[in-house]
Amino acid sequence: xxxxxxxxxxxxxxxxxxxxxxxxxxxxxxxxxxxxxxxxxxxxxxxxxxxxxxxxxxxxxxxxxxxxxxxxxxxxxxxxxxxxxxxxxxxxxxxxxxxxxxxxxxxxxxxxxxxxxxxxxxxxxxxxxxxxxxxxxxxxxxxxxxxxxxxxxxxxxxxxxxxxxxxxxxxxxxxxxxxxxxxxxxxxxxxxxxxxxxxxxxxxxxxxxxxxxxxxxxxxxxxxxxxxxxxxxxxxxxxxxxxxxxxxxxxxxxxxxxxxxxxxxxxxxxxxxxxxxxxxxxxxxxxxxxxxxxxxxxxxxxxxxxxxxxxxxxxxxxxxxxxxxxxxxxxxxxxxxxxxxxxxxxxxxxxxxxxxxxxxxxxxxxxxxxxxxxxxxxxxxx
Ligand code: GLA
Numbered sequence: 001x002x003x004x005x006x007x008x009x010x011x012x013x014x015x016x017x018x019x020x021x022x023x024x025x026x027x028x029x030x031x032x033x034x035x036x037x038x039x040x041x042x043x044x045x046x047x048x049x050x051x052x053x054x055x056x057x058x059x060x061x062x063x064x065x066x067x068x069x070x071x072x073x074x075x076x077x078x079x080x081x082x083x084x085x086x087x088x089x090x091x092x093x094x095x096x097x098x099x100x101x102x103x104x105x106x107x108x109x110x111x112x113x114x115x116x117x118x119x120x121x122x123x124x125x126x127x128x129x130x131x132x133x134x135x136x137x138x139x140x141x142x143x144x145x146x147x148x149x150x151x152x153x154x155x156x157x158x159x160x161x162x163x164x165x166x167x168x169x170x171x172x173x174x175x176x177x178x179x180x181x182x183x184x185x186x187x188x189x190x191x192x193x194x195x196x197x198x199x200x201x202x203x204x205x206x207x208x209x210x211x212x213x214x215x216x217x218x219x220x221x222x223x224x225x226x227x228x229x230x231x232x233x234x235x236x237x238x239x240x241x242x243x244x245x246x247x248x249x250x251x252x253x254x255x256x257x258x259x260x261x262x263x264x265x266x267x268x269x270x271x272x273x274x275x276x277x278x279x280x281x282x283x284x285x286x287x288x289x290x291x292x293x294x295x296x297x298x299x300x301x302x303x304x305x306x307x308x309x310x311x312x313x314x315x316x317x318x319x320x321x322x323x324x325x326x327x328x329x330x331x332x333x334x335x336x337x338x339x340x341x342x343x344x345x346x347x348x349x350x351x352x353x354x355x356x357x358x359x360x361x362x363x364x365x366x367x368x369x370x371x372x373x374x375x376x377x378x379x380x381x382x
Pocket of ligand 1 (some may be wrong): 035036037038039127169170171172173247332333334
């Protein structure tokens with residue numbers, strides 16, 4: 001966690017509201033493998049990182065709430081008794097959505113003040129949105145003694161995203177951010193909402209992120225469209241979710257669906273298998289196999305699920321020319337954001353130089369490179 005950021009958020013809060021706040025850190029996440037499987041009741045393999053949202057909150061003694069976003073230098077004011085969605089794209093919807101969902105559960109929050117900021121680059125595919133939602137729900141749970149469990153809290157965050165932000169996301173991001181375990185990734189079964197922690201400590205390799213610094217504006221509708229395709233095909237197969245289908249089951253209805261939709265459903269079935277195989281490869285310490293699965297994931301996301309973009313594909317292609325990199329793929333919802341790379345520790349420095357220059361030459365803009373440190377989930381800080 002960025003302690004300087006925490007200090008400045010706290011100082012800003014005290015300056016504005018003259019009282020000591022409750023401080024919360026809520027992490028972003030990476031995902032090793034298992035993309036677009038969460039809303040198909042499948043497996044994902046995420047981990048919380050040491051970058052995220054820092055929020056300062058306290059009860060308000062007036063009949064208004066104020067929330068200040070330090071990254072945008074913007075404030076919203078509202079009363080918790082009277083909230084409605086803001087225009088699309090407004091960061092305020094992540095906050096208001098959480099309050100609306102808490103209200104729906106018949107819990108009562110009072111007015112509050114909040115200041116927050118973060119160090120996850122927005123649009124990087126590291127889930128700054130889930131981190132923000134979780135910071136709000138955990139903060140309000142503490143301030144107003146709501147008695148919500150962490151599992152209830154992540155479903156509140158997810159519903160906020162569905163109903164106020166308009167993205168019909170799965171549960172991976174909110175789960176990873178809330179339940180992260182330091183130095184571990186979590187193999188999460190998105191049906192049972194049970195996870196198995198895996199220590200991430202590869203001897204000679206590490207995980208590295210490369211941000212394309214691209215954010216495609218159409219990604220929300222493209223995401224919802226894909227989810228709808230998965231649901232339509234599940235219905236045709238008379239199953240609850242694509243997690244329950246095999247490739248053979250899908251083949252039975254091949255003539256009844258378009259080739260595009262067929263490939264999308266096939267991707268989900270195969271990606272779900274890859275996530276399970278990846279956990280086995282990790283247990284066996286077989287990083288070559290893990291790397292192959294990661295490349296397979298990108299190939300499917302690019303060619304079958306069609307959620308990649310030229311910049312992501314370029315970054316992945318470049319790694320294939322380097323034998324010190326075992327696997328690379330786009331990470332998160334897609335259409336921009338980061339690739340995740342399984343790279344030899346000794347190669348990191350040289351590859352950083354190489355890829356920065358190659359990317360700049362190709363796209364005339366910079367990529368950003370982050371090393372990964374795995375952190376605990378959303379929690380109070382001092
Ligand atoms: C976004 C969503 C997640 C998940 C990923 C794709 O991050 O919020 O629920 O579906 O995309 O794996």
